[in-house]
Amino acid sequence: MENKIKDLMQRIEAMKASNEQEIEELRVRLLGKKGEVTALFEEFRTVPPEMKKLFGQKLNGLKTAAQAKIEELKNSVGKQVSSSSKTDLTMPGVPYLTGSRHPISITRNEIISIFSKSGYSVVEGPEIEDDWHVFGALNFPPEHPARDMQDTFFVTSGDNPVLLRTHTSSVQVRAMEKLPLPIRIICPGRVFRNEAISARAHCIFHQVEGLYIDEGVSFADMKQAILLFAQEMFGKDAKIRMRPSYFPFTEPSAEVDVSCNICKGKGCNICKGTGWLEIMGCGMVDPNVLEASGIDSRKYSGFAFGMGVERIAMLKWQVKDLREYFENDLRFLSEFETAI
Numbered sequence: 001m002e003n004k005i006k007d008l009m010q011r012i013e014a015m016k017a018s019n020e021q022e023i024e025e026l027r028v029r030l031l032g033k034k035g036e037v038t039a040l041f042e043e044f045r046t047v048p049p050e051m052k053k054l055f056g057q058k059l060n061g062l063k064t065a066a067q068a069k070i071e072e073l074k075n076s077v078g079k080q081v082s083s084s085s086k087t088d089l090t091m092p093g094v095p096y097l098t099g100s101r102h103p104i105s106i107t108r109n110e111i112i113s114i115f116s117k118s119g120y121s122v123v124e125g126p127e128i129e130d131d132w133h134v135f136g137a138l139n140f141p142p143e144h145p146a147r148d149m150q151d152t153f154f155v156t157s158g159d160n161p162v163l164l165r166t167h168t169s170s171v172q173v174r175a176m177e178k179l180p181l182p183i184r185i186i187c188p189g190r191v192f193r194n195e196a197i198s199a200r201a202h203c204i205f206h207q208v209e210g211l212y213i214d215e216g217v218s219f220a221d222m223k224q225a226i227l228l229f230a231q232e233m234f235g236k237d238a239k240i241r242m243r244p245s246y247f248p249f250t251e252p253s254a255e256v257d258v259s260c261n262i263c264k265g266k267g268c269n270i271c272k273g274t275g276w277l278e279i280m281g282c283g284m285v286d287p288n289v290l291e292a293s294g295i296d297s298r299k300y301s302g303f304a305f306g307m308g309v310e311r312i313a314m315l316k317w318q319v320k321d322l323r324e325y326f327e328n329d330l331r332f333l334s335e336f337e338t339a340i
């Protein structure tokens, strides 16, 4: 036994390790449940009583030496790591997360850029509005259902209540009141409607509305402006069609569909087999609306159009659930990093 202790002591002193894994292996080999030092302690039980004192001291010394050696190796390996991290210039760098624009911003900026090329300027207005600018000046009769609490968020009640705008047409009213003619503007902004949140509807969404007022503006001018937009947004081959519709502030009014850019008009899931996708509403500004803002409707005419930015973005990227745009899940947002 004396020889075994001496031999192991010598080997412990000579032990070397170059990383933490090797040190751990050494520790298990010496001090683990089946380690060499542990085995000697087992053997110690069979030592005659008169020798126990002598071997006991030697064994304890051996165990202390083994523990000290492992500590020493740990310290030296740790130093190597810290000293090398200071000097190793070949280590790969840590990439910075740069972030990206929100898909709604990307789409809104694209819409703005398309209309800017045709000479439209951007006008913005307040999100908290009065009844006159959201409804009254836009030819909404007093009993119109849009004025109901179920559709609109009211801040105050009364004859001219304060409310959250339900469309950006209110900005057009303010522009008609203030700007000199002719007017050629687009109004991007957030709007609010008292709706249950689902995959297809939200109580907050974004619109871009456009307005062009001048002498002799016709329905054909509107059709051409919208066709140009559709071709810039959805591709050169895009076609549009107009279906008769009704809005209080335009007469005549139309819904605009663009040919489905996914199936090229053959019919698919996105266009529900029709080959057409609804993208906006439009119409010739109702003479009542022009007069309400002090514009002579016998001399001037104009057209207006409005689209939901979320709708355009959903069609562009085939996003099926509107709520994705508001939840700010980085996994969703980072998909648009390259779309800026």
Ligand SMILES: [Zn+2]
Binding pocket: 260, 261, 262, 263, 264, 265, 266, 267, 268, 269, 270, 271, 272, 273, 275, 276
């Ligand atoms: Zn389709």
